[in-house]
Amino acid sequence: MATAVTRAMILAAGRGERLRPLTDHVPKPLLEVAGKSLIARHLESLAAAGIRDVVINIGHLGDAIMRALGPDWQGLRIHYSDERAGRLETGGALVRALPLLGNSPFLLVNGDICTDFPWAQICQPSPARAHLVLVPNPMQHPQGDFALSAGMVALAGEERHTYAGIARLDPELFRDFPEQSAPLAPWLRQWIAAGLVEGNLYQGKWIDVGTPERLSAARRDCAATSHGL
Numbered sequence: 001m002a003t004a005v006t007r008a009m010i011l012a013a014g015r016g017e018r019l020r021p022l023t024d025h026v027p028k029p030l031l032e033v034a035g036k037s038l039i040a041r042h043l044e045s046l047a048a049a050g051i052r053d054v055v056i057n058i059g060h061l062g063d064a065i066m067r068a069l070g071p072d073w074q075g076l077r078i079h080y081s082d083e084r085a086g087r088l089e090t091g092g093a094l095v096r097a098l099p100l101l102g103n104s105p106f107l108l109v110n111g112d113i114c115t116d117f118p119w120a121q122i123c124q125p126s127p128a129r130a131h132l133v134l135v136p137n138p139m140q141h142p143q144g145d146f147a148l149s150a151g152m153v154a155l156a157g158e159e160r161h162t163y164a165g166i167a168r169l170d171p172e173l174f175r176d177f178p179e180q181s182a183p184l185a186p187w188l189r190q191w192i193a194a195g196l197v198e199g200n201l202y203q204g205k206w207i208d209v210g211t212p213e214r215l216s217a218a219r220r221d222c223a224a225t226s227h228g229l
Contacts, residue, residue, distance in 0.1 A: 005105055005123040005168060008051045009097055010042055011090060012111035013059030013083045018211045027061040029111035030068055031215060034222035038209060039065070039111055043073055049119035051107065053077045055100045059087035091182035095174050103171060110165030114218040116205040122168045128152075128198040130191055131168040134161035135206045140214075146192065146199070153192050153199040161201055163188075165208070 012029040029039035036044075039056075046054060054076050058065050062084045069078050081097040088096060094108070105126075107119060122131050132153050137144045137160070147157025173191060191197050207218045 004050065004125060005107055006051060007053045007055070007101055007104070008046050008107035008109065008119075009055040009057070009081075009094070009101060010039060010109055010111045011057060011093065011165075012039060012065055013057045013062065013087050013093065014112065015060045015087075025061075027064055028209070030064060031209070033114050033209070033215075033218045037068070038114060039069070041114065042109055042111065043069075043076055045117070045119055046107065046109075047074065047076050049123050051076065051119070051123075053079065053102075055079045055081055055097050055106075056111075057081040057083055057088075057093045057097060059083040086181075088179075088181045090184035091174075091177065091187055092180050094169075094184065095177050095179045095182075098171055098174060101171050105168050105170045108165075108167045108169055110208075112209050113165050114205070114207045114209055114222065115164070115166070115202075117164070117166055117202055121200070122166075126168075126198065129170045129173055129196040130188075130198070132188070132197055132199040133164040133166035134199055134201050135164045136201070136203060137162045138208060140208070140210075148199055148201060151198055151200070152195065153197040155189060155192055164202060164206055166202075 014028060030037045043054060056078060058080050066080060071078055079100045081100060083093065117133060134146060141162050144160030145163045147154040147160050149157060207214055209215045209218050
């Protein structure tokens with residue numbers, strides 16, 4: 001029987017090349033937006049949705065992330081999947097982290113987005129093997145990634161949207177993949193083609209903090225929100 005989700009993984013191993021020189025000394029997930037780091041924002045919202053265990057993959061400046069969060073962060077148990085010896089891409093990172101993620105579906109979030117997505121929306125049991133959250137296409141990605149059709153994610157469609165870096169995934173999807181550097185996108189397309197992936201379009205706050213300009217935009221947006229503007 002499906003159960004509510006209680007584990008999550010935050011992808012936090014990236015170098016953040018486009019944010020240099022900021023990320024020469026501060027890992028991207030520890031960059032602050034309106035007084036809180038990006039990763040602390042994720043942890044707060046995940047805890048509010050009932051998540052109890054969070055796996056964080058670490059690579060570039062991973063020691064700083066471990067010092068900042070420790071093994072217990074405001075009641076959340078933090079587990080680290082170590083990629084400091086050589087960073088894996090997202091698919092490989094998930095395969096390596098499987099022993100820490102358990103046997104039940106888990107949430108996945110990119111550590112470099114700023115969002116107010118309500119995680120409880122995708123924490124409830126579902127027969128689908130995966131759920132992707134999509135957002136309206138940002139300026140930097142006008143072509144989008146996937147379409148939606150009757151609540152399922154489709155590879156093609158009249159209106160395409162961008163994958164938000166937010167998902168719920170069944171660990172069984174990854175059992176047959178070897179632990180090696182591999183992107184997630186080809187696997188997603190394979191599962192979508194097989195009809196295994198449901199999804200929804202989220203139109204609330206969402207910014208991919210990948211450049212200094214978008215980091216500034218996130219800081220302006222969150223500062224305005226925190227002041228009730």
